[in-house]
Amino acid sequence: MSTSHKSNRLAEEKSPYLLQHAYNPVDWYPWSEEAFSIAKHENKPVFLSIGYSTCHWCHVMAHESFEDQAIANMLNKDFISIKVDREERPDIDHIYMAVCQAMTGQGGWPLTVFLTPEKKPFFAGTYFPRSRKYNRAGMVEIIAQLASKWREDPERVRELGEQVTTETSQRLLENQTGGKLTEETLHEAFRMYVSNFDAENGGFGTFPKFPTSYNLSFLLRYYKKTGNEQALAMVEKTLDTMHRGGMYDHIGFGFARYSVDAQWLVPHFEKMLYDNALLVMTYIEAYQVTGKEQYAEVAEQIITYVLRDMTDAGGAFYSAEDADSDGVEGKFYVWTMDEVEDVLGIDDGDLYSEIYGLTESGNFEGQNIPNLLDTTLASSARRKGIPLDELKQRLETARVKLFAHRERRVHPGKDDKILTAWNGLMITALSKAARALDKPEYAAAATKAADFILRELRREDGRLLARYRDGEAAFLGYVDDYAFLVGGLIELYETTFELRFLREAVQLNADMLRLFGDEAKGGLFFYGSDAEQLLTRPKEIYDGAMPSGNGAAALNMLRLSRLTYDAKLSQAAEEQLQAFAGAVSKYPPGHALTLAALDFAYGAASEIVIAGDPAKPETQRMLRAVQRQYLPNALLVLHPPGAAGGAVRQLIPLVQDKLPLGGRATAYVCENFACQAPTQDVEELQNLSSH
Structure with a gap:
């Protein structure tokens, strides 16, 4: 976040993303009726920029364009500029992302949309560089062209906005029925x-x-x-x-x-x-x-x-x-072999580098992302003649040291x-x-x-x-x-x-x-x-x-x-x-x-009721027998004795009449509205519930 300029309206916001732009020379507004009222009063189109705080290309566009005084001057002169955190306002993002996808065939963030003062979109895209590159139009020319079109024929632009709005609404609200799910x-x-x-x-x-x-x-x-x-x-x-x-x-x-x-x-x-x-x-x-x-x-x-x-x-x-x-993607996470060796020593450094795929030339922009794609710990242990448990312990010791070293680096933003x-x-x-x-x-x-x-x-x-x-x-x-x-x-x-x-x-x-x-x-x-x-x-x-x-x-x-x-x-x-x-x-x-x-x-949805005192080990054993299993379509309910059980019965009627038999924890398994005989045997419960 550049602080070489005085703060703008975003300095009053709570969103980390909006606060990243609080010192841009762009005269940003948060999404508000005030912003659109001013746009109507001054008869200016709206520049809408949507992103989120951990978005890499949002940072790039901010640095290239929104921290640039010349672009800020253009936006401030001819547009009302609005910043939106997509994670705070996914409703706004959802609609204008659909616009971008309809107009360009793709989407992503940063999301860049130009609107009429009535919130109707007439131009959309994602990341744009400051000036034309990557075969992409640049912000300088886009801003100039759209400002010119608005000055020359604002009604034609409004007509385009109405057309885009109608088409987007139809796409978002198109009839989603008509099929049959079986x-x-x-x-x-x-x-x-x-x-x-x-x-x-x-x-x-x-x-x-x-x-x-x-x-x-x-x-x-x-x-x-x-x-x-x-x-x-x-x-x-x-x-x-x-x-x-x-x-x-x-x-x-x-x-x-x-x-x-x-x-x-x-x-x-x-x-x-x-x-x-x-x-x-x-x-x-x-x-x-x-x-x-x-x-x-x-x-x-x-x-x-x-x-x-x-x-x-x-x-x-x-x-x-x-x-x-530090403005560099991935800097916190990558390593050189020399750095690993400095932290771990030669022997453990060589071992770690060999197993986690670190090389002198690197696998990412001259540095290394640790990975196990070319090996497994078991195969590495066999190859090196080291017991697997010993290898795991050495690597865990190395990991802890590398983590402690990495903690001293400049952390990514949170x-x-x-x-x-x-x-x-x-x-x-x-x-x-x-x-x-x-x-x-x-x-x-x-x-x-x-x-x-x-x-x-x-x-x-x-x-x-x-x-x-x-x-x-x-x-x-x-x-x-x-x-x-x-x-x-x-x-x-x-x-x-x-x-x-x-x-x-x-x-x-x-x-x-x-x-x-x-x-x-x-x-x-x-x-x-x-x-x-x-x-x-x-x-x-x-x-x-x-x-x-x-x-x-x-x-x-x-x-x-x-x-x-x-x-x-x-x-x-x-x-x-x-x-x-x-x-x-x-x-x-x-x-x-x-x-x-x-x-x-x-499918075969089931209900499993364990009736018993949760303080007793036998009840806990039954609960654990069910909880450790993969039962995606099962519902598990505890029916305790006393007043607590009465409260459960009020909210969960299926526990009615499912009581501990002989004072011992008892399991009831029901599937497709039919119940099996109750059981007090944990192994039998496992078999009943797993089917």
Whole structure:
């Protein structure tokens, strides 16, 4: 952030991204009615720039253009300039990104859009250099040309804005019904995943490679459902190669946003909370399915990173870490062999460099990204004649020393705002990990985060808010905030059996349906009926960087309806799936979380009630027997004795008449509305629940 100029209006904002531009010579406004009123009063078009704080090319464009006095003069003279943090206002970003994709065939950030004073877009793109290069028009010529067109014929520009708005609205609101979702949709999705799978490197497509962990989670569900070994093989290949590659931080843990190559070697170095939360879930699921400790280890390492580097003192989780430090992408993460040798000594330095692929010439701009793509620890141990446990210990000792050395470097910027939706995903991840690995400390971390969100990001009237930073909660929550938090609270209940979390989930889900539901056509709008009404009111069903809120909501409603015996919720879930049947049927792999809901709806969903005193070891053994298993379509409920049991019965009627027999912990397993004989044998419970 340049501070050679006086501050502009963004200095009063809380967003780390907006604050990065607070000392630009550009006369920035935050998104506000004031900005558009001034644009109308002065009859100027609007320059809208959307990005986020850890976006590398946003930094590049800021340095090249927004810190440049000449460009600032042009913008200040002929435009009203508005900056938006896409993570605070995904509603604005969603709409204008659709405009960019429609006008140019591509999208990304920074997002650059020129609007009429009525918010109608007439020109859009992503990154533009200061002057023409990379076969891209430069900001200097774009600004000059568009200012000229506005001066010469503003009505023609307004007509173009109206046309673009109409076409974009139609695209976003096009009828998504018309298809039919059946079990065959799941099989069609699997066939499409197979056709797009990179058998050599794992993952889907060519490059850049994104982790898209929700696709892998669907394939694990499909394997559970069908026993198809190819589904599991695709998951394992991808998880193994992703972790061995340079996209994984082998020194400090956690995954970067994506790999720029097909081999997972060179990452785009930013780390996002949502990616790491989703990947914890998938690695945990893979551990439950296969029993392979390596998947549990990766999940635990990611959690170590999040709890160490991405956790607020109040217990909630920060959003992201930048790719850049000292203005250089990846500088914090790369190494030379000489530096490694200085830290570790010659023998251990040579060992580390050999195993983690470090060379004199480097694998990234003359330096090295540690990776295991050319070896495994087991094969390295055999080759060097070192016992595997001894090799692992030496490498762990080396890692700790390298980490301590790296900590003294200039760190990448951290976006420390707290987003409700992304915290919901991390609460889910920690809850799943706590159950599968018997780690109560993970449940405690999830509880602390949930309590923070429910306390700090809700108004007195119960309305959920989207962002918290520096003591301020702001922006009415979007459908993702509700759907991901509700999902996290359901998972947290099934981990801690604190009934308050399930109550909150039920209430927030009801609020979501009221605020976002489309009674005419079904599905959930992206922003609420009480929010600022933008050019159009879209619904999102496609899984992008994160899975869609509509898909998450469908799965939540199915689970809550089974727990609470709420027939209206069951009907709402069915309508939710059918509302998007057309879109999902056209390309099932683009809707993995909706497919998970479909599998739950049409598969063999089960309810497992453990009736017993949670303070007794026999009850805990039964709970653990269920929790460690991979049971994606099962619901687990604890029915304790006494007053606590009465409260459970009020909220969860399915526990009625399911009592401890003879005063001993007893398990009841019900599937497809039929219950098996109760059991008090843990092994029998494992067999009953696993089918």
